[in-house]
Amino acid sequence: MSNSSIALEVRQAMWSRRGFLKAGAGMLAGLAGLSALPARADGPYRIVVVGGGFGGATAAKYFKLWGQESGLDVAVTLIEPNAKYSSPILSGMVVTRQLEIDRLDFGFDRLQDVHGVTLLQDRVTGIDAAGKIVTLSDGSTTVAYDRLILSPGIGFVDVDGWEKDKIPHAWSGRDQLQILTQQLADFPDGGTFVLKVPAAPYRCPPGPYERASTVADYLRANNKNARVVVLDAQADIAVEPDTFHGLYDDFGVEYYGNVQVERVNSGDAEGRGKSITYVTLEKDVDGTVIGQSAEQTIEADVINLIGDHKAADLIFDAGLNDGNWAPVNPLTYESTVAGKEYIHILGDAQGTPIVKAGQAANNEAKVCVDAILRTLGGDSPYATPIVTVGCSAPVTQTKVNWAGNVWRYNDGTLNMEKVAGKFAPEPSEANWQPMLQWAHNLFADSFG
Known part of the structure; x- marks a missing residue:
């Protein structure tokens, strides 16, 4: 395998829905796994996404892309307190002064201008799961949803x-x-x-x-x-x-x-x-x-x-946690906490065995989006979704390492399990450009 493939052919491209599912999600299955949502007669389905990182930005973007492809009328609102997202990927190069920090800042202009996502630069301070409403930082502004996607990241013990x-x-x-x-x-x-x-x-x-x-x-x-x-x-x-x-x-x-x-x-x-x-x-x-x-x-x-890590405070405040993480159904990323239907948790905050990483959140978002859109269209989620997790980073001033893992849904354990993994034979200067290309593709796919 060439270095440019990073590991296990882990790629981040501008995948079509069909291409993503063919690569990762397995065969169709006529099984439940997502709370049924009544059809709306008074407008588009209201999707609210909280958190503009790799999970949230990808979800917002692909709801618009794949919703249009599916012929579904979907209105997507992204709620994020910051004007830009600062990527932790490649941040080690900022620490050692090999990369300007601004190079890791990603705005949401393309999500708005190209994909038609509505952006609210604000913070969610409350979630009413029964009423399907989120409350913003002023305590009086609320946003209603049919599906709520949370990708709030991590907190620290x-x-x-x-x-x-x-x-x-x-x-x-x-x-x-x-x-x-x-x-x-x-x-x-x-x-x-x-x-x-x-x-x-x-x-x-x-x-x-x-x-x-x-x-x-x-x-x-x-x-x-x-x-x-x-x-x-x-x-x-x-x-x-x-x-x-x-x-x-x-x-x-x-x-x-x-x-x-x-x-x-x-x-x-x-x-x-x-x-x-x-x-x-x-x-x-x-x-x-x-x-x-x-x-x-x-x-x-x-x-x-x-x-030590835990899910972000919003998960605890909303009662979506079991211990330090949010339990979810890996077919859909919907919360499995009683009374929290129609709420999905992606990325670092969710509690499956999948490692916590930017590319994992990006892949989880696509699995979640597809499952919801299929359900809105009267179908069922895929049976064996796959999440690929690649990473590449410097280990010295000149040498780069890479790794890749593949996680697949196991219908026996009803959870994700690692089915493949590979590491670079050794750190090398030859891995430098492939690392930058991998990161560029992931950034473009999530925020472009």
Whole structure:
């Protein structure tokens, strides 16, 4: 396979509905799986999408594209508080000053002007599932829906003492990325950088390990004589351990597994006095904690604390969660919480086994859109949808890694399972242009 295919022929093109389904969704099935929606006699079907990232933007766009293809009258409203979406994909290149942050900002002009999506730049603060209404930030403006698509992204489990404007996660949002980038630009010679890897599941499984190696290489290239420490909630590196242990050995990165952070000191206004305090957990073979070490504290100049993940607050506020995530039917992404029919959750917030990643959200959106449109047309969802998840990112200043996975619906477990996966044989300079092409295709497909 060529590098340009990234992995497993994982492609992001401007697929037609037929092409997407042929590639990923399997054969037709005469089964239920989506709450039936009465036909509307007084206008178009009202689709409201909340969140303008890879899941939400793709859903809004493809409802218009495939709705027209299906001959269905669909009115789509996208509600997003920001004027632009800042992509976490390729954000590691911003941290190491190889890419301007503006290159990862995507507006919604084409969704409006080309595809006919209505954009409301606002925040949803309430969801009335029974009345099928969302409430906006002023508390009085409401928007009615026939189907509600939520793609609100992630939130973070709090840590005692964590002030995110001083100790950034830089895992979501433009402001966070800028904070970490500036802190590294100001990094002192002989300083200490600490990165905390969250407990699974979290967005982009290889991402924290990639960031640690690229930052270590960046600091080395800039003669900072830095100490770089990785504190991992996992027992060992969860993705390509041989590759990343090799890189860490080359760069002198200190790696510690089974770490649980107890608290942090976020430091003063000038950024002095930061520290992170943790224990190392002892676990038996099934992962049960059977003991822990004494507390240890590392004083650091920069701490990149990627906190443990959970669904965004909107999911909790609306009662759509079971634990930290939103349970859904993978055939349709409709919520399985009682009383929450006609609400669908995509991307990082949903609770299937699919890894959390931008391309996953893009694919999930297409499966969801097709299932809803088929139901509106009097048909049933497809039986065996497939979600492809590709990723590609630098692991040094010059070398790029890639990976690809395929997830298919299993009608025995009624859930998604990974059926294939492949990694790059080794990081390489030759993967640089294919990485940029993969990202460009995904950006164009989601926001173009």
